[in-house]
Amino acid sequence: MTLRAAPLLGGFAALVGGIGLIAAFAPTDHLIAYAQVGSGVLAVTVGLYLILIVSWHDLRDHDPRSPRLYSLVRREVRRRALRTASSGAAIAVLVGILLSSMLLTNGAAYSISSTKDKLGADVLVVPSQTSLSAQPFYTLTYTGSSAAASGTLSFSIPPYLEGNVTQQVASISGVKQTTPQLLVTYFFPSGGCGGLDVVYIVGAATTGNFVLDSWLPTNVSQSLGGNGAIAGGEVPEFSQLPAQGQYYGVQLQRQATLPRTGTFLDHVIFVSMETANKMLQWQKAGNDPTRYGMQALSFQEGQISAVFVKFKDGANPADGAAAVSARVSGVRAYTLDSIAKAAAVQYSGLLSIFSLSGVLVWVGSLALVATVASLATNEMRGEIGVIRSLGGSRGFVRKMVATQSALTTSVAGLMAILAVWIAFNSPVVYDSVILAFKMPYVPPSPSLTGLYVAMAVLIVMVTAGIGALLAARISGRMEAYEAIRKGAR
């Protein structure tokens, strides 16, 4: 037995505990989320350190065995902890950036296409004052423009449309179905700090609502009946929202939760048009919503914010949108394809930067690994010379430096992959990405994420392998006696 029981068991306990902490990741508060993930990653790191580095026995005085190669490597890593930690951290950062850019690029594309598909609409009709060019996916939640001032996001609500717009649009040739939606209000559960967690309340039709129907396992009228509400994928439990889900005199009952889209739809609470009207009546009865931390409602009974339109099979949505814009006054109609395209174009620059930076980062990581391997090997040249003089072959020396380089690079790289994977599944990063970059993002499917992680692992292994080979090559070229003399300087 060459392993010490206490650090080995402690290492496994820390590893299992850390993974458990991460696996149980279901934070309701960002601070707790950071603490949970941070503690988990730290525990995993400590666990790996205890297992791989500390638990190995130092040979006893009367031990009949000679030191082993891994023993030399392990002690080198342990005694030069600062060098190991700094080179490992550099590798981890680079691998982290690489995987992040892969997930971000693909998550954004996935978000745009899946949202478009799930909305099930061909055309979106909005007030003519709404600017589509700014933030296409904001338009879907009816916020025509946004402005960040003093770190707090504020949104303007575009003018409302009269309710008969829905009928006018429905009467246009080729239209198969229409469904109206109404932006009731929005609020910031966290006080608007940094713009996090903005929540919209949107009124939706309970019948013929093909937009919500495509998302829900049950029908919309069942979910929105009474004071029922359908919440977007990122809306916290109502009990954690201000006023615990009681808005404008109505206590909302969460009946269903939509899957994440990576857009602001994830921050929407859908209510029925009847519920929206009840809220308006509560305000009209003389109640002041500002006393409850809510802004005053500005729509009138029967008004709407937008109409989603589905055309008959074979009809051209672009022609339909043009017809709607021409025949219904005060509106503009956009095809969902054009919105998605506008989004894709808008983000393509950003995504290209991420893709390019990913490639550059890998090239950079190779250069860094090569430099670290070269520096570490040169730093060890005295030891290498001594080992050669004692009878260590060039092959042994190559194996030793390659093992050391591969150990540091692969452990650091795998830790980075774990951290990124956790981060990209956390609401903290989710909100940060959407709000900081104004970018749609949803984690790719588990199988796709698995593929990206596997690719990252492969990249880490290739990078580690190259670093190890380089270190081995440098060490193999050293003249033993020269190495000892230079190593002493």
Add this chain to the structure above:
Amino acid sequence: MIELRGLSKHYRLSGDVLVKAVDKVDLTVEEGEFAMIIGRSGSGKTTLLSLIGGLTKPTAGSVHVDGVDLWSMSDSEQSRFRAEKIGFVFQIPSLLPTLTVLDNVKLPTMFSRGVDKVGEKALALLEMVGLSEKAHAYPSQLSVGQQKRVALARALMNGPEIVLADEPTSDLDKATELEIMRLIEKVHEEGPRTLVMVTHNLELVNYATRVRTMDNGVLSKSAGQ
């Protein structure tokens, strides 16, 4: 027995300057001899020693140890041969800083077959050099003189027939120098072992059974003793 025939090591520096560190050296060291090569710094002594030990590849000539041509062997064969036949003591402290004193002494057994009771033997060698109580210390916790004594113990770990010592007493005070030389004398006598030592210190020539001087890479034929 060590036989050097026409052994040369030339370097080409920038500016196409040829440095003849060792030039056409012929030398025979008989089994059990204590040969000392003296010379000033830069005379090529250390290069000669590394050529004898197979640590530096000669430009020309041959090195035969016990009838075996060192440079006719593959790297792994030569390494194994070095591990089992030759022990080195270097001018500079050359212990691995990441290993304890005891593990440093045990280290050569990684590369040699058939060394029994590694731990006991390493402790016995530390006892011989008077450092058994430092077995679990790290090299950085030892003085230079103590490190050189550990290096001597390490050189003997695989029971080599030949010990090559490069300025083992440099940078030491007189008392420590004497201590080290007595140990080397003991190693030579108790082996019995073939010993080749290079030094610039003329006061040490009395320890050797044969002395040669080296100057500008050339080994003189005149014997100092």
